[in-house]
Amino acid sequence: MSELSVWLPPLEPPPGGYARLTQALDARRLRSARHHWRARLLLAGTSVALVALMLAPLLHRPDPEAQLIAASLQQAWAQGDQELVVKNGAAAEVLKAPGLRVYWVGVTADASK
């Protein structure tokens, strides 16, 4: 091989180097696969969140029942300290005190109930 190798014979590396390398490569492959899965999950989650965020204004429509109740309450509030009249709904007095009335309000099919 060379001039020097006659005087200084080549050294043998300690055994196990090849096995150690294959193990390290296997470990890297596993880690990389796990990393890919994590990245894919993260990407999917982010995409779903983005789509939901974009569609939110379209999906969010005011509930007609809630609108009716709100209108009735506003009307009652405007009338002052009188009997509460709720159209297309039902109201049960929960608490009555000077300057304060608390009603449970719900929407029913029959307004008389």
Next chain:
Amino acid sequence: MAISEADLLAAHRRLERPLYNVLYRWLWQAHDCQDLIQDAFLRVWDQRLAVDFDRLDALLWSTALNLAKNKLRWRALWRFGEVADDAPGDARDGPLAQAELRQREQALRRVLDGFDRDSRNLVLLSECAGLSTDELVAVFGWPAGTVASRKHRALARLREELKALGIDAIAGATHLESAS
């Protein structure tokens, strides 16, 4: 472009021994050499997509030599962490053969310690790893003429300095009494 795992493992089979022989003459510790060889292969594997198969060996050599340089810098910084050199060779060779080998390695170390990094690498890669001039050109990235002349100068100096220690390395005759 890109190398496969089989390429890398084949390179390990091909280069582990020569790499060890070169790195040992830098680090003088078997365990460090083994770690460094492993590290070099893994680093090359990490950039496998950008590695051309034809350049694989040269890249492994230059990576390993750079890691050895960094390791020596680290050792110089943290001297208290330094451990004794390993005995080279196989314990099955017997204590006498081992002692002789150790003396030779020490003589070589004494001489190589006076070399600059490039000359030392040239000597080690050509003499301990058997790299041809073309392979040296690929590792160092110098023109062939530069590699040849630098290698010639470095080997001449090595011969001379070993002779000064009473060692005729070319003929294989040793007079280690004066070297020890």
